[in-house]
Structure formats: C-alpha cells, structure tokens
Amino acid sequence: MNTTTIRCDICPRACRLKDGERGFCLVRVRHGSEVVLKPYAYNSGIALDPIEKKPLHHFLPGTSVLSLGTIGCNLACRFCQNWNISKKESHPEDRMQHTSAEEIVRMALEQGASSIAYxxxxxxxxxxxxxxxxxxxxEAGLASVAVSAGYATEKTRKLLFSAMDAANIDLKAFTDNFYRTMTSGRIQPVLDTIQYIANLPNTHLEITNLMIPGLNDSPEETRALSEWVFNNAGRDTPLHFSGFTPHYKLMHTPPTPTETLLRARDIARSVGLRYVYIGNRHSANGSNTHCPSCGALLIERDGYSIRRNRISxxxxxxxxxxxxxxxxxxxxH
Ligand code: SF4
Structure with missing residues (x-):
C-alpha cells in the first residue's frame, strides 16, 4: 500500500489522505492517485417538494421539485438539521438506496416536477x-437546483454551480469566528462561492441565513451581512432569514423569536435589498413577494403554498x- 498522502481538492478542508482512507466528509475515499466518491449514486432520501421549501421564491414559483440527498458533509455544524444523514455512522450504506441518474430523471418526470434539487x-x-x-x-427539460453551504474550492465551485439553473447558498453567519467554532469551516470560501454564482449569467441565486439566538443574530451582524450581499451579490438577490429550531448539539439553545427575523428583514431592506423573506416561522406577509417599485403584492404565499401569483x-x-x-x-442553455 502506498503510504504517502495526497490532498483532496474538492473542498477547502483539503484532507490529506493515505491510500484507502476516507476524508472528513466520509464520502470521499482515496483510491491510488484519485479521491473518489464512495458510495456513488446511493440516496438517503428522495421526495417531491414545493420549490418554495428549498427555499427559492424567485425560481419557478408554485412548481414541484424532486429533492434528493446522499450522506456525509464537509462541514460539522453543531446545529445541523440533517445530522442523521450528514454523519455516516448513523446511516449505514447498506440501508441506502441505489438510484441511477436515469432513474432520478424518470422519477422527476413521472411525478410532474419541473426541477431536481440536490x-x-x-x-x-x-x-x-x-x-x-x-x-x-x-436534456429532459428539467432544471437543476443546488442547496448548499457553498464550502467549495474554486475548481469544484465552477464545475458544480455553473451546471445549475438555481442555487440557494446558506450563509450561516457573517463572522469567521462563527464558521470556525460552529461549523469547523471558514467564511471566505462561502463568500467566494456567492460572488461566483452572482456573476453567472444562467444561474439564479438566493441566500439563506439561519438566525441562532445569541450566536449570529445581532443587529450589527445582520447589517454587515446584508450590506455585503447588497454590494457583492446585488440588491435583487433574494435573502431569506430563517428561524432556528433546537437540533443536534444545540438542543439547549432557544428557538429564534419571530421578532428577530422581522428585525433582520427591516435591516436588510434598509440597506437596499429588494426581496427579503422570513422562513420557518409564520408571519403575515413574511413570505410574500412585493413589487420593489410600486409595492404591489405579487406572490401571496401561505407557508410553502402559493395562493396567488400575479407576476406576468x-x-x-x-x-x-x-x-x-x-x-x-x-x-x-
Ligand atoms: S472533507 Fe471531503 S471533499 Fe473536503 S477535502 Fe476532505 S475528503 Fe475532500
């Protein structure tokens, strides 16, 4: 066996791997001079969702999306809402389902989806x-949507997101300290991913910020995040402030009050962002789309359902x- 290490260049973690060794994400394995995806095409779940659930509010509103995921993750968020699949040991490969790319596309067509979400x-x-x-x-006329934390190297960022029709990037906070201590990552690669997608001509971008009480929800941080989005992704980029519910290693942190999300929305609007939404909490008007020019109600939502869409x-x-x-x-395209 070759005992020298090689670096994986898929994400900024840059794991050094000996032959046969798995990386931090648990799904990249070194085989000789390559780091391969293993298992390949095994799913932890496939479901039909409203596109609003991703969340995407400005991409084919009112349509269905076939959503799928695998296992593993290259971050280690202490508040992970899907920790049962991001941690392989709690979801052994032998309970997963192999589904070819052809089968996924066929399922999406059969179920009337307009897109497929990763x-x-x-x-x-x-x-x-x-x-x-x-x-x-x-080739089948279906769109592709990535829901990602955006923690990728330049090479992977280009390969993945340029092939997407839409992406929602989770900007988890606006301090590197939060990324280091709560996710075991760094913020700069995520910002680089957002800027990269914002400049792609054919990939629609939305951003989500999960607000966790006491950790990333100060008005100063929300303002800094919103100003960065305004200056680097543009005033038309939809921004979702999402409510935290206790999960995984943050079971004793309280849920986000709706007032925090409303305050964040006010701050983001005050810096000039034109489409700001509230997620995971019921709030009158929190998920509706208004015209940024005349203020008319354009899309009226009730949770993930659309009551009315007046955009023509x-x-x-x-x-x-x-x-x-x-x-x-x-x-x-
Ligand atoms: S976490 Fe996974 S993708 Fe990232 S560098 Fe390590 S092995 Fe590669």
Missing part, C-alpha cells in the same frame, strides 16, 4: 453524481417593473 446534504461532496443527473435533466412575463402587472428571477421554464 439538497438534504451538501452536493459539493457528491458533485459528480449531481453533474451526471443535471446533464440528463437538462416576469413583470409587475401594476407598474411593469421587472421582477428578478426565473418565472418560466426554458432549460437548455
């Missing part, structure tokens, strides 16, 4: 399987203002 666990670590599905999906050809029917996003399916 979600539940971070698609960065299983990007080869994602790319195989996305290529077939595109991507525009406000009242004043004609163009609304940022993708409102009809034209896959094939």
């Amino acid at each position: 979600t539940y666990n971070d698609p960065v670590t299983w990007f080869e399987y994602v790319l195989e599905i996305a290529e077939l999906a595109r 050809e991507g525009k406000c029917p009242q004043c004609g203002c163009s609304i940022s996003g993708t409102f009809s399916l034209a896959i094939g």
Whole structure:
C-alpha cells in the first residue's frame, strides 16, 4: 500500500489522505492517485417538494421539485438539521438506496416536477453524481437546483454551480469566528462561492441565513451581512432569514423569536435589498413577494403554498417593473 498522502481538492478542508482512507466528509475515499466518491449514486432520501421549501421564491414559483440527498458533509455544524444523514455512522450504506441518474430523471418526470434539487446534504461532496443527473435533466427539460453551504474550492465551485439553473447558498453567519467554532469551516470560501454564482449569467441565486439566538443574530451582524450581499451579490438577490429550531448539539439553545427575523428583514431592506423573506416561522406577509417599485403584492404565499401569483412575463402587472428571477421554464442553455 502506498503510504504517502495526497490532498483532496474538492473542498477547502483539503484532507490529506493515505491510500484507502476516507476524508472528513466520509464520502470521499482515496483510491491510488484519485479521491473518489464512495458510495456513488446511493440516496438517503428522495421526495417531491414545493420549490418554495428549498427555499427559492424567485425560481419557478408554485412548481414541484424532486429533492434528493446522499450522506456525509464537509462541514460539522453543531446545529445541523440533517445530522442523521450528514454523519455516516448513523446511516449505514447498506440501508441506502441505489438510484441511477436515469432513474432520478424518470422519477422527476413521472411525478410532474419541473426541477431536481440536490439538497438534504451538501452536493459539493457528491458533485459528480449531481453533474451526471443535471446533464440528463437538462436534456429532459428539467432544471437543476443546488442547496448548499457553498464550502467549495474554486475548481469544484465552477464545475458544480455553473451546471445549475438555481442555487440557494446558506450563509450561516457573517463572522469567521462563527464558521470556525460552529461549523469547523471558514467564511471566505462561502463568500467566494456567492460572488461566483452572482456573476453567472444562467444561474439564479438566493441566500439563506439561519438566525441562532445569541450566536449570529445581532443587529450589527445582520447589517454587515446584508450590506455585503447588497454590494457583492446585488440588491435583487433574494435573502431569506430563517428561524432556528433546537437540533443536534444545540438542543439547549432557544428557538429564534419571530421578532428577530422581522428585525433582520427591516435591516436588510434598509440597506437596499429588494426581496427579503422570513422562513420557518409564520408571519403575515413574511413570505410574500412585493413589487420593489410600486409595492404591489405579487406572490401571496401561505407557508410553502402559493395562493396567488400575479407576476406576468416576469413583470409587475401594476407598474411593469421587472421582477428578478426565473418565472418560466426554458432549460437548455
Ligand atoms: S471533499 Fe471531503 S475528503 Fe475532500 S477535502 Fe473536503 S472533507 Fe476532505
């Protein structure tokens, strides 16, 4: 056996692996001179969701998305909401289901989905399987959506996100200290991913910030995060402030009060962001889309359901203002 190590270049963790060794994410294994995805094409879950659940509010609103995930993760968030799949030891391979890319696309078509989402666990670590599905999906007229923490190297970032029609990137906080202590990652690669996607011509971007009481929810941090999004992703990038519910290693941290999310929305709007949403908490108007020009109610939502969508050809029917996003399916670029 070769005992020298090689570095994995999929994510910034840059694990040094001996032959046969698994990386931190638990799904990349060194085989000779390569670091491969193993297991390949085994799913921890497949379900039909509303696209609003990803969350994506400006990408094919009201449509269904076939969502799938595998196992493992390249971060170690103490508040992980999917820890039962991000930690392989609690979800052995032999209980997983092998599903080929062809089968995934066929299921999406049969179930009437408009898109396929790579979600539940971070698609960065299983990007080869994602790319195989996305290529077939595109040929079948289906869109592809990545839900990711964006913790990727430049190489993986380009390969993965340029193949997506939409992405929601989880910007977990706006301090490197939070990333180090709560996720065992760093913030800069995530910011680099957001900037990269924001500049892609054919990939719609939305951002989610999960607000955890006492850890990342100060008004100063929310303002700094919002200003960064405004300056680097643009005022039209939808931003979702999402409520935390106790999970995994943060079972004793209280849930996020709705007032914190409302305050965050006010701050983000005050710096100039035009589409700001509240998630995981019921709030009148918290998930509705309004015209940034005349204020007309454009999409009325009730949880993940759409009650009414008045956007016509991507525009406000009242004043004609163009609304940022993708409102009809034209896959094939
Ligand atoms: S993808 Fe996995 S093995 Fe590769 S550097 Fe990241 S955590 Fe390590």
